Amino acid sequence: MPQPPSKPTRYQRTRKDHSTETAEDYVEAVAELIDANTQCRLVDLAQYFGVSHVTANRIVARLVKQGLLRTEPYKPIELTLTGRRLAKSCQERHEIVRSFLIAIGLDSATADIDSEGIEHHVSPQTVELFRRFVKRGQPNSSD
């Protein structure tokens, strides 16, 4: 009888931690907002993601518990060292994906949207291929 596809491994990794994706998004956003506004308030985050301040608040609380963010009641939100590191690597990956999409001919508005969605699902190998492609404007070439 035919074997079922059964590729649980694949999915194990694909849907690893949704909360990890959220963590990355928020940490990245906090970094961007601080960069743009000097400080990051809860409302800024909520507006950034288009969610209520309640949702943003709960997620921030979780990330504080996880040691990525730091804040005090009614105070702005800051990045811990760990958070800052994570934000930086996410921003870099994000930018690579975005410029790759543009390099293959996508308009920058759509590249903005797609890169947000894609960034959490590219393996390091893929990121590296994207990076090289952008650099040369060419596909690989087994080196």
Added chain:
Amino acid sequence: MPQPPSKPTRYQRTRKDHSTETAEDYVEAVAELIDANTQCRLVDLAQYFGVSHVTANRIVARLVKQGLLRTEPYKPIELTLTGRRLAKSCQERHEIVRSFLIAIGLDSATADIDSEGIEHHVSPQTVELFRRFVKRGQPNSSD
């Protein structure tokens, strides 16, 4: 004062419906499993996604309610016409993403994993660019 980035629109679309992604994944899996095994049982689905049969069951129930799947107690799971259409388009998109990744030099194992994650986040424009790229083995060229 500096303007905050504030790109809620982008995120509105990025995180549209997680349940839509799940729906697409499940419908696609049902199609694959039927294709491979003649029929699709709950256990097969559960194993495919690496979740318990309870989780799979609940999701199947939702998709039945949404008109994508059809089943009866203790019977195999089938696709409705709508479900079959959705499955087909997802499979096509998935395959385009997968072959694109391979075309830029990714190994097929990693391409399997990454394409699963990426497929839900590529706009039609991006899919089209991927498709053309695969066909020519070349980047675009504004035509």
Added chain:
DNA sequence: AAACAAATGTAGCCAACGCTACACCTTTGT
């Protein structure tokens, strides 16, 4: 036919991520 194994269903728990409504603190402006 009875017994056993496997598949499915159901109950009930947990966490993440949405929300509204309301309370409370801070900041601003008069």
Added chain:
DNA sequence: ACAAAGGTGTAGCGTTGGCTACATTTGTTT
């Protein structure tokens, strides 16, 4: 200084998706 406005916190609710444990049905095997 005080009132209004705006930011933040908290209570409580809904949905999705994950689980274990247990009941039930189906199918197989003796």
